[in-house]
Each structure stands twice: as C-alpha cells, then as structure tokens.
Amino acid sequence: MEDANQQVNNDVDNEENFEEFEDPSYNSEGEVLDNNDTFEKLKRNDPAIADIELVIPLNCSDGHFFNKISWEEDGYCIGFNTHIKRVMLTYYGNPFDRPYNQPYILGEQGNDLPTRQQLQDFFSCIYRNSSIKQLIITSRIGIIDDFGGSLIEGLGDHHSLKRLQIEYDFNTAEQARASARALGKVLKHPKSELKHLLLPNNNLDDIGLGVLCDGLLGNSKITVFYLDNNRHITSIGWQALSTVLQHPNCKLTKLSLNWKGLNDEGSNILGSALSGLSSLKELDLSQNESIGSGGWHTLLNHLAQTSIVRLNLRSNKIDNGGLASLANMSTLQSLDISMNNLCTPSGWWTFFKLLQRIGSQLKKLDISCNKVGDVGVAALGSLLSSANTLKTLEMSSMRHPDDISAQGWISFFNTLQDSNVDLVELVLANNHIDDEGIQLLVPLLSRMSSLTQLNLSSNRSVTPTGWQTLSGFLQMNCALEGLELAFGNNLNDNTIISFTSALIHNKMLTRLSLATCFNEDNNETITERGWQAASNLLCNTTSILDTYNSNHTLHIFSGGDHNIAAYSRLNENKDKVEVARQKILHTHFSNDGTSKIQELLDMDLEMMPTAISWIGRPTRHDWKGESTSGLSTMYNLTRRLPDLFDSSSQKKKSSAGKRKYAA
Helix, strand or coil, rough: HHHHHHHHHHHHHHHHHHHHHCCCCCCCCEEEEHHHHHHHHHHHCHHHHHHCEEEECCCCCCCHHHHCCCCHHHHHHHHHCCCCCEEEEEECCCCCCCCCCEEECCCCCCCCCCHHHHHHHHHEEEEEEECCEEEEEEECCCCCCCHHHHHHHHHHHHHHCEEEEEECCCHHHHHHHHHHHHHHHHHCCCCCCCCECCCCCCCCEHHHHHHHHHHHCCCCCCCEECCCCCEECCCCHEEEEEEEEECCEEEEEECCCCCCCCCHHHHHHHHHHHHHCCCCCCCCCCCCCCCHHHHHHHHHHHHHCCCEEEECCCCCCHHHHHHHHHHCCCCCEEECCCCCCCHHHHHHHHHHHHHHHHHHCCEEEECCCCCCCCHHHHHHHHHHHHCCCCCEEEECCCCCCCCCCCCHHHHHHHHHHCCCCCCCCCECCCCCCCHHHHHHHHHHHHHCCCEEECCCCCCCCCCCHHCCCCHHHHHCCCCCCCCCCCCCCCCHHHHHHHHHHCCCCCCCCCCECCCEEEECCCECCCCCHHHHHHHHHCCCCCHHHHHCCCCCCEEECCCCHHHHHHHHHHCCHHHHHHHHHHHHHHCCCCCCCCCCHHCCCCCCCCHHHHHHHHHHHCCCCCCCCCCCCCCCHHHHHHHCCCHHHHHHHHHHHHHHHHHHHHH
C-alpha cells in the first residue's frame, strides 16, 4: 500500500510540474500588446517576455496592435519569437458601442475590428511560433461559425501548444457547436501536442459535447479536461463522456465539472465510468447542488474505487451518509469539503473517527463553513494527534450558534499540545477563538517549524491583550512568511507596537495584513501612533544607519498612511541592498538634497569613491515601486566638496600626502 501511495504521489507531482500550468487562471493579468515597449521586446526576442502573459487585444482602432503592425515586416515578432509561453486573446470593446453581453465574434466585420485577412495573418504567426505553450481565448471573444472554427482548427499541428482555454459565456448551445467541431478536429490531428483543454462556460449541449467526445475518444495525450458551468448537458452527453473515460487509451489525470452541471442521473453515469479510470488523480465536483444526498451516496461509493488524490466537493448537498462513504477513499491527499451544511456534528465525528481508524493520508483539508461543532472538532483533534501527514488545514467561518464554541477551540488546541502536527498553512479566520484559545494556540504554532502561512482574521473574541501573545512567536519564528490579521480583529496601538517591535529582526515574514479596527463607539482603535510604528518598522528615519537596518522584507497591507504602502512596494524588490539605498535617498536626501550631506563630508577620504558610486548607481529596470535617482545628491556633494572632483587639486593633495609620508 505504501508503494502504491508513493507512485500516486510521483504521478501527481509530475503532472503538477508540467509547464507550471496546473491550475487555471481565467482572469490572468499580463503585459498588454498595446504599447511600444512590449512591441519592441517582441521584435528583439527579449527573454523577459517568457516571464509574463502576453495579452493581445483584437481591436483595430488607432494605437491598437492590429492597426499598427506591418505583417510583412513585423509579423516575425510573434511567429519566430522563442520566448513567448503564454498568450491571451481578448477584446476591449467600447461599452457605448457594444453591450457587455454582446462580445466580439471572431471574424466579425465592422469599424475598429480586424479584417479576416488580418486575423488569418495573425493566427499564421501563432501557428509558426515554436514556444507558445498556453493560449487563452477570453469570454469577450466568440467562436460561432466556420471562419472562427477554421482559425482554431489550424492549431492542430502547432509545434508547442500544450494548453488551450476557451471561455465564451454568451453563445447559444447551437453556436457552441462550431467551436466543438473545430476542437474535435484539433484533438484528432496526429501532430497535436495538446494536453490541457479548458472549456468553462461554453454552453455546450449534448450534441456539442458528443462532437467533442468524438475527438477525445482514443486520445492518449489529453490529461486535463475542464467542462465547468456547462448546464445544457443531459445524461446523453454524460454517457458520451463516459465512453471516452472508459476507453483504454484515456490518460486523463484531472477532470473539472464544477458549477451545477450534474444531477443525480448524470453523476451516477460518470461515477460508474470514473471507478474504472486508474489514471485520474484530481476531480473537481464543487457547486453541483443539483445532485441530491442520495446521488452523492452513490457517486462517492463509486469514487472510493478510484485512486483520486485531490477531490473538491465544495458547496454541495453531502450529508452524514455521504461523509461516511467519503472516508473510504484511502488515496485522498487533498480534500475540500467546505460549505456542506447538511452534515451535522455527529456526522463529522463519525467521519474523523473513520479516517483515524482507516489511516488518513490527507495532506490538505478544508472544512470551512460547516457545522462541525465541539463534538466534531474533538474528533478532529484526536485524528491530528495520531496522524502527522497533514500540511494545510482550513477551518474558517464556523461562527454558527451550533458550531465550534470558544471552549471547543480551547479543548481542540489542548488536545494538540503533545502532538507532532507540523502544518505549512493554517487558516482559522472568522471563528469564536478567545484569549485563552489564542494563548494555547501560540505555543502550538511555535513548535510548527514548517509553518509559512497563518490566517487569524476576524476572531473578534480575542482582546488586544490576547493578540499581544503573538509577539513572542513573531520574534522567534523563523519560517512564517504570511500573517493575516485583517477584518474585524480587536487590535489597537499597543498591539501594533508590540508586533512591530517583534518584527524588527524578522527577515522571513513577507506579508502582514492588518486593517483599521473600530470599537463599540465606532471609533478607530489604531491611531496615527500605531500606524507610525508600522511605518518606522519598514523605514526608520532617525538616522541613515537606522534606515539601512530597517525591515526590507515585509509588505504590510493595512489601512494606515501612504508611507506604509510606499515602503511595502519598495520591499517587493529582491535586491535588498537597492531597497535600503532607495529608502535612504527618499528619506535623507530628498527635496534640496543637502539635509544629510554633512554625514558624507565627514567620511574618510578613502571611503568617498565607494559612497559616490553607491549614490550614483542607476536604478534597475525591474525595480518595483517608486524609485529615486541619486544624481541630485551627487550634484550637491560636488558643490560642497569641489576639490574632490578637481583632478589637478587631487594630484597636488596626493603628492603632498606622499611627501608627508616620506618625511
């Protein structure tokens, strides 16, 4: 069994590392190909392009890409670029000319729209490119006819394309078939290298899915398939997909069917097919509220026969019986079962006890927004005390009157005091944890040497005195990178000052999230005094040395003054020497540049060249945040010490020094 689990881990890790595209980002941000800087990077084949997602708007008005490019001269900038990896096609329509629910149809003719010839030229460049691995066509672009379909069909023999995502919210099921037909041909193309196919919100019906499945049948390359929020599919369409899943060549490792696409009948058909699919490691069935409790019992019994490692069941109608069936999935390592309100505390008690008896391999567990209750959380404590595999635990928003009480949290933390729990991420936001609970939690956290992320937002029962318990942990902790304390916590000036004092020498924490708090009289509990302490932590302006020794790692997200935000932006730069330099230039040599010149004048003459070089260093191009040039400081230094820059006088001084030394 141990060897089998290790093989599962290896399979999943290999799939995770595939071109860093395991998890989709439907609203990815990137660099828009609308400005000359990006265009020039493309033309000179700049390697920096590899680190960003290239967003290409299919607009043709003045200044836009399609209007200014000469395909004969500049088309190579895409076709023969060797660094582009991620491309997103979108459309920025004028809201006065085109309503939100009327996106641009690929190939549509009109003002400010590319001609069909331009589109063909553009896609020809995409076809020629040998580095693009991911192509996203956003919901602002529709593919509803043979012309648009032909452009997609041309991707069939793309040299490097591994991941294709098409999302179109507004077409009818009939229109979606054009896209499905084209994709079916891509999937059948013998040279296609496509591995990930993402089709969320496409309004596919049984006919469209059937055409798509015809292309998928026997395909041994597709490993990731998304059909999220396609609500027109009935048992006929699910049966077509089941035939694909049961084919011996099917190598699917991840399947996503979230957002109300399944009912009892469809889930039973798919469950039966999935139970024989040994390659499947990850399944997303979140928000399928049309599946009833009985349907979940049947489906989860089917899934117990699989080797699924990651399972997302968020926001469904799973009840106590479903929980009991779920406990039989012995290969599970990641489980999101948040927001299943039909489960009662006794059901959770049974679930955790079954996991303890069977031997849980869970590494990640999310049970947020559930009625776990004191009974359930006690069983969870017993499970965690006997199993040390868990690395991520999310238990947020359990503030229901019948949920975990303050005493329940106290008992839970007490149970874990002698355990070997060593989490990487712990989320306990919006709960009934109080001062006694936080005092028990802190020593538990201190023993977690792997903990990098901690979220304690919105625990309103903890007083400012209770929060100060965290100070010692922050001062001594060597691994924590992110701490969330925002939204509704009882923090005040003394708390902030205590935190900032503890964080002066902490170089690991990179993110601290705070928020303006209010007392019962609706007055802010963190005043200028508290925010100033946070600002001083990031940039202590008392002296140049104090500024240099400030915290150049931490980003504080808060409702404080603008200085905190500015210093946090500066701290994003990985070159911490440059961060210190920028802060010193900002705070000690700003305005007329003469306020601290005397400190430079008092330096030993031998140190002066180093100081001048440091002041005049050019700002790096990848600088994040506001940057300041040191040239004005050099100018003022030159005015105050002209002999230093006079070569003839320097020679005289040098000769005099030698004669004096010789004497």
